[in-house]
Amino acid sequence: MLDRFRAAVMADAQAQAHLAEPREPAIFEARALAWAAARGIALTTADLIEAGRPDPVGMHRFLQAPVTRHDWPPRGWLPIGFAAAPEPAIHWFNFAGISPNTPFFEDAVREAAGRPFNRLLRTATPLASCLGRTDLRPPSGFIFHMSRCGSTLVSQMLGAAPGHVSISEAPPLDAMIRHRFPDPEMHAGALRALVHAYGRGAGHLFVKLDSWHTRALPLLRRAFPETPWIFLYRDPVEVLVSQLRLRGVQTVPDIVPLEWFGLAREDAHLPERAFIARILERTCSAVIEHGTDKGLLINYAQLPEALFDQILPHFGIAPDAAARDAMAAMANRHSKAPAARFHADGEAKQREADAELRAIADQYLAPAFVALEARRIAT
DSSP states (O other): OHHHHHHHHHTOHHHHHHHHSOOSHHHHHHHHHHHHHTTTOOOOHHHHHHHTOOOTTSSSTTSOOOEEOSSOOOTTEEEEEEEOSSSOEEEEEEOTTOOSOSSSHHHHHHHHHTSHHHHHHOEEEEGGGTTTOSOOOOOSEEEEESSSSSHHHHHHHHHTSTTEEEEESOHHHHHHHHSOOSSHHHHHHHHHHHHHHHSTTOSEEEEEOOGGGGGGHHHHHHHOTTOOEEEEEOOHHHHHHHHHHSOOGGGSBTTBOGGGGTOOGGGGGSOHHHHHHHHHHHHHHHHHHHOOTTEEEEEGGGTTHHIIIIIHHHTTOOOOHHHHHHHHHHTTEETTEEEEEOOOOHHHHHHHOOHHHHHHIIIIIHHHHHHHHHHHHHO
16 A cells, blocks of 8 residues: 555655645644545555654665656655666655755755655656756856865855755765766766756756865866856865864765875875865866866955856856845855854964964965966956
């Protein structure tokens, strides 16, 4: 009966919207049982309790096996995972009114994972059925960044305007970018499909990438040759201080493979500060090496004004007064904790840096920073 219920719900978009909305298990259970009974499906409370038990570690390992379908689920569903085995597939949750415009997309996924509907009806679409679509729409802009340099602020400001969707560091996109595909065109086609899935129904879609995705610039430009992009960077000393306060995953050896950065195994044995600087240097150098066709360089010191003066025109966006006001209001909030007000911390980070850290910044990062500044000023 549970399988019959799931199949019936997945054939009815209105039922999906109705059942995906409740956060409380009791409300979901009442709706599900009533909907099933009206269609002659003898679903029981015990069926729902067993199938919808909580996921204690938040990794979807204890959820029901996903419902496999060969066409995309309707709008309201967003990709939450990319699985390479047993066959490449995109996994989806129904977001049912949950905004994806969170500081990090994982925040929205976590909220959606708590909905009883998604514990019961997570969906998977074979990647093969996503390739070759002719209705794919590219995003309005990509956000590349050095890390800890205002990219979340830009993403949140862009997503504040009505009709805008701004996806920030979506894990499925990272998994797909770093997956080894049989050929480059298949890889590009898969990316076009995945990115399009995030923007269905949006007036404009913006995608903030992970910092290490500068290393995939050629791939992303192949997939989206007409999409404008920006690269954000900041005074290296301030970025190093931020990373030492709280390490990003890319600065921990082997979480992102060293080969991705063009580094050798022995680089993992560098002292902590030097290793972090080396990763940041490889992140920035990729932009210098691959060129800035369709790209715009933005120094953190130019924010937030640069969003209106440079970034929006570069992305081809001419916001009305209401949209400008919404984006400007977001600039006064802390980008990673929107309930708090923003306070500039550049001077504090400069005071926190000791002589050794400044020497490391000069050794590893100053040449890339100078090159970026020269190119920004020249263009």
